[in-house]
Amino acid sequence: MRILLVEDSVRLRELLLEAVRDAGYRIDAFGTAGEARAALQEIDYDLLLLDLGLPDEDGLTVLKALRREKRSIPVLVLTARGAVDERIAGLDAGADDYLAKPFNNGELIARIRALMRRAPVAVMPVLDYAGLSLDVATRRLTSDGAEIALAPSEKSLLELLMRHGGTVVAKRKLEHAFSEFGDERSSNAVELAVSRLRRKLETGAPRAAIETVRGVGYMLREARR
Structure with a gap:
């Protein structure tokens, strides 16, 4: 299984890379929407961990584009936007789950496992x-x-x-x-x-x-x- 992480904070990106790798998953990480789009064109990922506050483009725009393209990849939104209406906006845009920062890495890994269990049969x-x-x-x-x-x-x-x-x-x-x-x-x-x-x-x-x-x-x- 291969995971794509899109997170603009270098420090948080490094911490999440370590946590996900320690859990036994392969993961690629980028800090911008543009880099993520290029990676998604090249590799069939099993899960996307998506920050919304990206420097070049709002993460919701990336998410909506994926769903317009009928891409069924599970998406877990990671963001500091914790208000209820913002969580609703993320879920309505096509997110499968939502995790507000700051969060516990153990919960992140548990949510990854849960999303994989709910993944399409083809997975x-x-x-x-x-x-x-x-x-x-x-x-x-x-x-x-x-x-x-x-x-x-x-x-x-x-x-x-x-x-x-x-x-x-x-x-x-x-x-x-x-x-x-x-x-x-x-x-x-x-x-x-x-x-x-x-x-x-x-x-x-x-x-x-x-x-x-x-x-x-x-x-x-x-x-x-």
């Missing part, structure tokens, strides 16, 4: 393949009911492989999913991450295996008996 909040089950919202991975501990980056790779279970995922697509905006990872970094993930699955998930399709990419499949 597939729980992925199941080859005995593996990954809750996209909580990032909890189990194999036949037993929990498996993975690093956040490994879970991101596995999520993409599970979404395409039984089919090949191009290495370039994995590189893109493994990285954050403006910090693209090398092929070697992805190969090392896949190798670590493969070893952990061999130990904790005997029914699942990652197959290398030379020159193309990787595929998650049912392990051969």
Whole structure:
């Protein structure tokens, strides 16, 4: 799962980046509406955390444009505009939830999980393949009911492989999913991450295996008996 944060306060942006990453999610962050619009054109995000008081454009304008374009991405508004009529305006503009500043980071993460549970069916909040089950919202991975501990980056790779279970995922697509905006990872970094993930699955998930399709990419499949 990949989150987009739009917040013009550098200090708050850094704090939120840390909190969301610690919760196991990938996140890109920008300080202006223009940067956010460009990122939304390039990447299919699963959730938008949107501040309304942006320097170049009101956040409500960004939100209304998304809804006019029929973009179904869940939007959690983060703003100092806490008055009831302002909250109503944000919800009427298409926000899915509203969190007034200052807020507790624990509540923010809980609201992210809640929005993911209510996300469209296409998002597939729980992925199941080859005995593996990954809750996209909580990032909890189990194999036949037993929990498996993975690093956040490994879970991101596995999520993409599970979404395409039984089919090949191009290495370039994995590189893109493994990285954050403006910090693209090398092929070697992805190969090392896949190798670590493969070893952990061999130990904790005997029914699942990652197959290398030379020159193309990787595929998650049912392990051969």
